[in-house]
Structures are given as structure tokens and as C-alpha cells.
Amino acid sequence: MLLLLLLLLRLHTSLQQPTPPPGRCDISQRLDTHTSCTSCAAVTTASCPHGFGIVGTLNCSYVVQIGGSSVPLDGCQHHCAKGVMQPQCCPEHWGTLCLPCPSWSGKTCNFHGLCQDGDLGNGTCVCEDGFSGFACQECKNPNAYGEKCDKECGCVHGVCMAGPDGDGQCLCQPPYTGKICDQVNSRCSNCNPYSFCSGEGDTASCECLPGYRKTPQGKCATICSARDCDVNAECSSQGSRVSCVCKPEYQGDGRICVPRNPCLENNGGCPMNSTVCVFRGPNKSSCECMFGMSPVGGSPEFGCELVSACSADTCDPTAVCQTELDGQPRCVCEAGQIGDGRRCFGNLMERLIELGRSGRQRENLTEAVSLFEKGCFLLLSHNGPFTAFIPLMRTPLTGVNEEEVCKNHLILGQHLYKDLEGRDVNLYGGARFRSKDNKQHYVAFTEQQRPLQAHVEINSVGLRAVTVSSHSPN
Secondary structure, three states: OHHHHHHHHHHHHHHHOOOOOOOEOOEEEEEEEEOOOEOOOOHHHOOOOOOOEEEEEEEEEEEEEEOOEEEEEEEEEEEEEEEEEEOOEOOOEEOOOOEEOOEEOOEEHHHOEEEOOEOOOOOOEEEOOOEEOOOOOEEOOOOEEOOOOOEEOOOOOEEEOOEOOOOOOEEEOOOEEOOOOOEEOHHHOOOOOOEEEEOOHHHOEEEEOOOEEEOOOOOEEEOOOOOOOOOOEEEEEEOOEEEEEEOOOEEEOOOOEEEOOHHHOHHHHOOOOOEEEEEEEOOEEEEEEOOOEEEOOOOHHHOEEEOOOOOOOOOOOOOEEEEOOOOOEEEEOOOOOEEOOOOEEOOHHHHHHHHHHHOOOHHHOHHHHHHHHHHHHHHHHHOOOEEEEEOOOOOOOOOOOHHHHHHOOEEEOOOOHHHHOOOEEEOOOOOEEEEOOOOOOEEEEOOOOOEOOOEEEEOOOOOOEEEEEOOOOO
């Protein structure tokens, strides 16, 4: 019973899958993009655009303004991807409606040309040398015939059955007869207009030319046949000529007619910078707003404008939300800041003050903020990059050189915890930094092996704070 239910569910799902319209051969594609390059500490909170998933994380380089200078830094970015169905015309179909290319006797471009197919094609047949016509159904030389248009008629007094489908037979003008119409035959001396002399010798007779038929009065009159004109053409006859003219919604030579596409000229009259012209059928089109835009004045024909994709919670208050031309929101940081795609981070001093106001350790950072403001405010605001270890203090330090203490809580360059494990590192003030066996504890020592302070790490330009240890100076 369970198996039957699963089969029914699968059948129901398959029935719901949309079928591409005729002429469409949509393909499955993977779209790839990358998040902005930022600090490797910040990239952990960065997100791929809506609908994309993280494939991996790549190394990259970005530039940050420090002290009026542009400093290149190593960073990270997410590689993002998603699967989409890309609309695509089948071969030998063209335009947004994927209409069939011109054909003759069921052969696209009569097999003697290449159709400008695809979504951006216009359905024109580019004929091989020696061929012409809207579907390459004619020989460029009016006297040529044969599949390759490489043979030439030799009719002296007659009309040749020319063209790729012709056999080179001569339709002799009365009273001439013979294979090349070079012999006079009295049996064809009184033929009606629009007739030819068929046969030779005693079998010669007057017959109506192709495209004509014999009336009850024995005369030859023009007729319109399906062979002469396209189904979307109007046929008319005047005298000895049959005329094929495409209907107003179509274009071509009358023997082949294809739909007119207004979008191919001047964007179909739609405003260029904000709308796209959509082909709706023969000589029909409409204007649609580009993605992320809405019509001005209620109709896209008057133009469109960007719709704000920003809401109150799109970006962190530290960033400014902007709507891009593709209609997607983007969180933008001020000069000198970097971000993770949603929030922005300033220099170390700005980040420390921010953590003192709203971070998880804010009750323990008041004195640390005061210490760093006194000891190295300018250093952290205009130099770097540094990795800082912020002491967790509830009471102020007394009798110390604030600048020396501050510098001995800094490492030059950007470092993550994993970069520091099992290493001794020189601090900016001259002391050495050593990680202990417990990976959550780090201790900095002076030359006299005296522990300096308890620490919270703020990586590089102030991207992240992590509690490390809690030591007091001796």
C-alpha cells in the first residue's frame, strides 16, 4: 500500500512539471557567483544571494583604507551556485516565441543555407553561394537548375524549368519545339496565349504553362495554387503573372512568409533603459519592465523605475541598503569599512567601542575601552592591520603605562585562532604571545615571563570578539 502511494505521489509530481512550449528546448544550467571578498573572520557570517547555496570558500584579496592609505589584505569569499532552467530555442527555431525557421518542401533553408536561429535570431536564411530566396529555394542565376544550381539551361525559344527543384526542361514558345526549342512545328502555330508547345513531331500539342489552366473556352487562364504562395500570403493574378504578397503581419517574398517582429527595430518602441520588448506574435509585441522595476504611470510603455528591495531588516544598522539594477538589495559599507554582506566593521577602535555598547562582554569592556582610548587610540584608528586581545576588566589598571600595555595586546597583521595555535608570536609592544595546551587559553609574557592580561580577541580590523582567558597581572 505504501509503495502504491509513493508511485501515485511521483506520478502526480511528474504531471505538475511544466512542459516547454513547441520549439523550446530548455536546458538545465548552474549559475555561479561569489560573495564580496572580506576578512576570513567575517566570511563565516556572510550569506550567498537568495536562492544560491555555498559550494565552497575561496581565497581572495581586498583593499581597506587605513590611515589614508589603501592596504591590500588577504581575505575569503564564498563560492555560491544554484540550478536554473535556461529558456532556449530548439535548433532551427528563432525569437522569443521560438518560431520555426523558413523552410521549403519541409527542408529548413532548403538545406542550402544557415538560419539565424536562437533566442536572439531573426529567422533569416543566409544562403550558400549560388542560391537565393527567403528559404534559399531559388538559384541566384535565373537560368541555373539542379540540386546544386550548377547546371544551366540552353533553351533557344522557351522558358527553362530552372531552380534547385527544376530539371532543366524547356517549355517551348509556340511554334517552336525540340529539346532546346530550336525547331518550328506547324502543329503549334495557333496556340492560345500563355501556352507552350509540348512534344515533338506529330505528337506536338499546345499545353497551358505551369500556373495556368484551360478554361471551357479552350483558353489558358492564370490560377493561384498552394505551390505558388505561402499560406500566410495573398495570391493574385494579372495577365500572365501570378503575384504573391505576404499578409501585413508577415514579411518575406510571398513564396515564404515569416511573422514580423516589432522588437527587432528600436526595441519595439519601448523605453530603452527600463523596459524589454516581448514578441507576442505576428507584428505584435508588448513592453515589460526590467527585473526589479515597476511601471511609471501605470504602464511600462511610459517607462519603469527601480522598486526598493530594502526593508528595515535587510541590512544591519551599520550598513546602508541600496537596490541594484538587477532589483536585488545590497548592503553597502562606508569608505574604510569592510563587511560580510549584511553588516559593516570599522577600525579596531570603532569595533571595540561598538562591542562595549552591545557585545556579549559589554559589562567587562568598559575599562578596556578606556585603557585603549588612552594608550593607542590613534594607532588603532589610523594604522594596522592588527589583531587585538582585549582585557576583560571590571576595575581600571593603576600605575601602568597605558601605551605599553595596549601595544602588548596587539599582534601586527590579521590572525584567526587557528593561525595562533601552537605558536609563539611577537606582540607589537615587544612581549611574546604563547598558546597553552588548552586551545581556549592564551597567555602573553614579557621578557621576565610575567603574564600581562586576560584577553578577548578582536580579529584584524575588528570583526569578531571571542573570550579567551581571564588572568590578572602579577
